[in-house]
Structures are given as structure tokens and as C-alpha cells.
Amino acid sequence: MNTGDKVSPGRTSDARAELIGMARRNMLHAEAGTIEQADGVVRVPASNYFDERQWQREVDQVFKRVPLMLAMSCELKAAGDFKTLEVCGVPVLLVRDDEQVVRAFINSCSHRGAVVVTEQRGSRTRFSCPYHAWTYDGRGDLVSIYAESDFGEIDKSCHGLTRLPAGERAGMVWVSLDPESTLDLDVFLCGYDQLLAQFDFADWSLFEDRTLKGPNWKIAYDGYLDLYHLPILHRNTFGANMPNQALYDAWGPHQRVSSPDPGLLKLKDSNESDWPTARLLQGVWTIFPHVSIASFDGGGGRGVMVSQLFPGQTPLESYTVQNYVMERLPESDAVRDRAHEQFGLLEMVVRDEDYATGLRQQAALRSRPDAQVLFGRNEAGGQHFHGFIERLLACDSENLSDLFSMNSA
Ligand code: FES
Ligand SMILES: [Fe+2]
Structure with a gap:
């Protein structure tokens, strides 16, 4: 998308x-x-x-x-505002990042898959997994690993949250549940x-x-x-x-x-x-x-x-x-x-x-x-x-x- x-x-x-x-x-x-x-x-x-x-x-x-239209833009007014929901079994995290862009992710930790954000709404700049505290920023990038030297070496840049294609139009946010989707949002919306x-x-x-x-x-x-x-x-x-x-x-x-x-x-x-x-x-x-x-x-x-x-x-x-x-x-x-x-x-x-x-x-x-x-x-x-x-x-x-x-x- x-x-x-x-x-x-x-x-x-x-x-x-x-x-x-x-x-x-x-x-x-x-x-x-x-x-x-x-x-x-x-x-x-x-x-x-x-x-x-x-x-x-x-x-x-x-x-x-x-x-799918998963949020009104006004639910994510300021940078850091987030919303979570589950759609067809997929846990979704929506965040407005520090550049005001709404991003969407599968709300599942890259460590062992726990749901990272369990609240329905809120505002913050870092998302720390409740299981072992791996922490992500508003762009879904993995920014810290708890007890990193004990854990062993991995490339953090390859272990962010899985991104879902998202776009904002007309004060609403659309997200594709397929991370690989190539369907253009504007083609889908037909004007x-x-x-x-x-x-x-x-x-x-x-x-x-x-x-x-x-x-x-x-x-x-x-x-x-x-x-x-x-x-x-x-x-x-x-x-x-x-x-x-x-x-x-x-x-x-x-x-x-x-x-x-x-x-x-x-x-x-x-x-x-x-x-x-x-x-x-x-x-x-x-x-x-x-x-x-x-x-x-x-x-x-x-x-x-x-x-x-x-x-x-x-x-x-x-x-x-x-x-x-x-x-x-x-x-x-x-x-x-x-x-x-x-x-x-x-x-x-x-x-x-x-x-x-x-x-x-x-x-x-x-x-x-x-x-x-x-x-x-x-x-x-x-x-x-x-x-x-x-x-x-x-x-x-x-x-x-x-x-x-x-x-x-
Ligand atoms: S499953 Fe998230 S930190 Fe372990
Ligand atoms: Fe009716």
C-alpha cells in the first residue's frame, strides 16, 4: 500500500x-x-x-x-498519541510519530512476540514491552534491549516492530493488515x-x-x-x-x-x-x-x-x-x-x-x-x-x- x-x-x-x-x-x-x-x-x-x-x-x-479505516485522525492528535486494537486476530498499534506521521505496526514484540502495548490509548514516545522490557520508539525501531550484554548480539535495526502500510486522508487513518500490501491507498479510495x-x-x-x-x-x-x-x-x-x-x-x-x-x-x-x-x-x-x-x-x-x-x-x-x-x-x-x-x-x-x-x-x-x-x-x-x-x-x-x-x- x-x-x-x-x-x-x-x-x-x-x-x-x-x-x-x-x-x-x-x-x-x-x-x-x-x-x-x-x-x-x-x-x-x-x-x-x-x-x-x-x-x-x-x-x-x-x-x-x-x-481498513482504523482511527479518526483526532484520536491521534499529537506526536506520541497511540491507539491499539485487534482486527481479525491481528493486534495493531497506531502511533503518531515525532514528525506527525501516523504509523501502524503489528503490536507484537520482536523478542518473543508479547503484545507490547496493552493500553487502548495513551501518549508516549517509547514503548517498553511488559515481558522483558525491549523498548521501541514511535517509528517502531528497537531502541534498547534489557540486559543487552547478557542477551547476546543481534542487529537492533533488523528487529523493530513489523510495520503495516498506513496512510491518512480526510481526517481518517487507513491501515492494511498485510505488511506486504502494494495496493495504493488512493487507488483503493477512488477519489x-x-x-x-x-x-x-x-x-x-x-x-x-x-x-x-x-x-x-x-x-x-x-x-x-x-x-x-x-x-x-x-x-x-x-x-x-x-x-x-x-x-x-x-x-x-x-x-x-x-x-x-x-x-x-x-x-x-x-x-x-x-x-x-x-x-x-x-x-x-x-x-x-x-x-x-x-x-x-x-x-x-x-x-x-x-x-x-x-x-x-x-x-x-x-x-x-x-x-x-x-x-x-x-x-x-x-x-x-x-x-x-x-x-x-x-x-x-x-x-x-x-x-x-x-x-x-x-x-x-x-x-x-x-x-x-x-x-x-x-x-x-x-x-x-x-x-x-x-x-x-x-x-x-x-x-x-x-x-x-x-x-x-
Ligand atoms: S517478548 Fe517483549 S521483551 Fe520479551
Ligand atoms: Fe437500521
């Missing part, structure tokens, strides 16, 4: 123009009461959601081959990061995060691409008056989901340069294969819930880290309380409505192993997602770049 930073002059205005184009298209549909439909109804084998071999292929050929950059996440802050258990990762992910269920499954919480219709925009496998919004029509005859960016960013922004970003009013400013979805130990488990990220952290107790209430509701909705339904759904599907599930012409997002997974599983590692280049917008 190429990790270089990329700044393209003019991209910001291109991205805003693209957002405006999408808003104009949204208005046309909102006025006409129409959506764009896929060509036909697509069928996906039910066993894709629970078959052990299928799931292992997805872990190995999806999660371990493409860059989508230029749109995501319009949020200005680098300047936002993490309010809180929590982890939820859920069903098979694709059952969970389907829900993030699906507005069809909102007024039904969520009718008792937030969904009663929500639209069930969706417009999908894709950049390679990454998709934005928005609903035709009659409220946008108020902007129609005003100067486009005055259109509020927050309005242009409405909806759900998914990042393949495992992230969804949903906007909401954080009770005193803009907020988003960034959900990172990871496969669990078996095909029937996943876990989701919900990160509540706010443009401005609440400054008063009243605003803080409102934000907690808002985030509590979002957690409850996902846990008790989406994932509870998904867990029952996967159990029911296992009782009909030869069945197929359907994605309608109004569910183009799910069609695109499952189609891309299929192409990715069929793609050799040496052709990965071509797969993403071919599918970029």
Missing part, C-alpha cells in the same frame, strides 16, 4: 462541485417523487452469510487485503476521500466510543446501506417519518446513501456558494468494507457516528465500534447531557433494533441453507456491495489495483 500524502490542488472545489451536483440530482428526484432503480432484483445465496469457508475467504481476501474531506474531520474530536456485538458482518453492513427499513424496523424510535427511498452514489466500492429530500428544494434558487456544506453532506457515507458515517445533530453542533464493523471469531459474530465524533465538544453540562442522550439512542437503535433483528435473521437463514436473499431495484447499494465482494474474492492479489481502478468513478 502506498502511504504518501497526496494533495491535489483544486480537488476541494471539485469535491464541493460534486456535492452540489448530487444535491441538484436529489432535488430533481425530490420534486418528481422518483428514485433511480437498479436494473433488476438481485439474489444472493443465504449461505454467504454463514458458510464457514465463505467467511474465511472474506476475512483473508477482503479484510486482510484492503486498507472518495476528497468528498469525505468536506467534513473536515481532522479538526473534530472524539466524544466517546463503545463496542457492540452483532451478527455476521455483512448482515450488519447491509443495514447501513438500507433506507428501505427505516420507517418499518425503526418506527418506534426515530424512523416513523423517515423516507424509505434511497439514492446511491458510488466511488469504486464506497457508497454514499441519501434520501430524496424535499427540504433541499429551499436552496434551489439561492447562490450555490451559500449552500451549507452540512446540508450537502447529509445521509450515510459508507467506506468499504466496514465503515458507515451517519450525521446527526449532536445537541449543540454537528456530530457523526462513525461505525467501524469487524468480523468476530466466527461467521455468526461481528463487533462494531461506534465512535461519536463532534465538530465541537460540548462545553456545558446541558449540551453534554443532550449529546449523551443522542448517542445512547443511537446505540440502543443499532443494538436492539438492527442487530437484534440481524441475529434472528441469520439464525432463520441457517434453517434454509439453500435459500437466496433478495435485493430489490430500490436496494442498489446492497447489490453493489455484494457484487463487489464477489469480484474481490475472485481477484488475484496482483490484480487488486486494476479492480479498484476499473471501478473508480
Whole structure:
């Protein structure tokens, strides 16, 4: 994976123009009461959601081959800030080094493999292994060996932490779990990061995060691409008056989901340069294969819930880290309380409505192993997602770049 930073002059205005184009298209549909439909109804084998071999292929050929969004940049604001997490069995350490570059490593000591950093977050310039105190710096270089003269001679420069390709775009950090990956991050992102950059996440802050258990990762992910269920499954919480219709925009496998919004029509005859960016960013922004970003009013400013979805130990488990990220952290107790209430509701909705339904759904599907599930012409997002997974599983590692280049917008 190429990790270089990329700044393209003019991209910001291109991205805003693209957002405006999408808003104009949204208005046309909102006025006409129409959506764009896929060509036909697509069928996906039910066993894709629970078959052990299928799931292992997805872990190995999806999660371990493409860059994953593992942190918001604001979680690693200052030099020395670090974060650890485990993804598909790989312990990962993320650190912002003294040159402000975010680096990623397998969090396993080069001596005998112990997990070097056991805290979830913190800030420091040296990382000392809890087993025998071998110590690494923020670049993962081995800087000292405890009782070195007793240990015997080794070349320290060859015994740093194993580096994982990492790159930062749009206020987010992507990491490949494959140390040898040559997939260029910008090829993988297909320009989508230029749109995501319009949020200005680098300047936002993490309010809180929590982890939820859920069903098979694709059952969970389907829900993030699906507005069809909102007024039904969520009718008792937030969904009663929500639209069930969706417009999908894709950049390679990454998709934005928005609903035709009659409220946008108020902007129609005003100067486009005055259109509020927050309005242009409405909806759900998914990042393949495992992230969804949903906007909401954080009770005193803009907020988003960034959900990172990871496969669990078996095909029937996943876990989701919900990160509540706010443009401005609440400054008063009243605003803080409102934000907690808002985030509590979002957690409850996902846990008790989406994932509870998904867990029952996967159990029911296992009782009909030869069945197929359907994605309608109004569910183009799910069609695109499952189609891309299929192409990715069929793609050799040496052709990965071509797969993403071919599918970029
Ligand atoms: S395993 Fe880390 S110092 Fe021994
Ligand atoms: Fe939902």
C-alpha cells in the first residue's frame, strides 16, 4: 500500500462541485417523487452469510487485503498519541510519530512476540514491552534491549516492530493488515476521500466510543446501506417519518446513501456558494468494507457516528465500534447531557433494533441453507456491495489495483 500524502490542488472545489451536483440530482428526484432503480432484483445465496469457508475467504481476501479505516485522525492528535486494537486476530498499534506521521505496526514484540502495548490509548514516545522490557520508539525501531550484554548480539535495526502500510486522508487513518500490501491507498479510495474531506474531520474530536456485538458482518453492513427499513424496523424510535427511498452514489466500492429530500428544494434558487456544506453532506457515507458515517445533530453542533464493523471469531459474530465524533465538544453540562442522550439512542437503535433483528435473521437463514436473499431495484447499494465482494474474492492479489481502478468513478 502506498502511504504518501497526496494533495491535489483544486480537488476541494471539485469535491464541493460534486456535492452540489448530487444535491441538484436529489432535488430533481425530490420534486418528481422518483428514485433511480437498479436494473433488476438481485439474489444472493443465504449461505454467504454463514458458510464457514465463505467467511474465511472474506476475512483473508477482503479484510486482510484492503486498507481498513482504523482511527479518526483526532484520536491521534499529537506526536506520541497511540491507539491499539485487534482486527481479525491481528493486534495493531497506531502511533503518531515525532514528525506527525501516523504509523501502524503489528503490536507484537520482536523478542518473543508479547503484545507490547496493552493500553487502548495513551501518549508516549517509547514503548517498553511488559515481558522483558525491549523498548521501541514511535517509528517502531528497537531502541534498547534489557540486559543487552547478557542477551547476546543481534542487529537492533533488523528487529523493530513489523510495520503495516498506513496512510491518512480526510481526517481518517487507513491501515492494511498485510505488511506486504502494494495496493495504493488512493487507488483503493477512488477519489472518495476528497468528498469525505468536506467534513473536515481532522479538526473534530472524539466524544466517546463503545463496542457492540452483532451478527455476521455483512448482515450488519447491509443495514447501513438500507433506507428501505427505516420507517418499518425503526418506527418506534426515530424512523416513523423517515423516507424509505434511497439514492446511491458510488466511488469504486464506497457508497454514499441519501434520501430524496424535499427540504433541499429551499436552496434551489439561492447562490450555490451559500449552500451549507452540512446540508450537502447529509445521509450515510459508507467506506468499504466496514465503515458507515451517519450525521446527526449532536445537541449543540454537528456530530457523526462513525461505525467501524469487524468480523468476530466466527461467521455468526461481528463487533462494531461506534465512535461519536463532534465538530465541537460540548462545553456545558446541558449540551453534554443532550449529546449523551443522542448517542445512547443511537446505540440502543443499532443494538436492539438492527442487530437484534440481524441475529434472528441469520439464525432463520441457517434453517434454509439453500435459500437466496433478495435485493430489490430500490436496494442498489446492497447489490453493489455484494457484487463487489464477489469480484474481490475472485481477484488475484496482483490484480487488486486494476479492480479498484476499473471501478473508480
Ligand atoms: S517478548 Fe517483549 S521483551 Fe520479551
Ligand atoms: Fe437500521
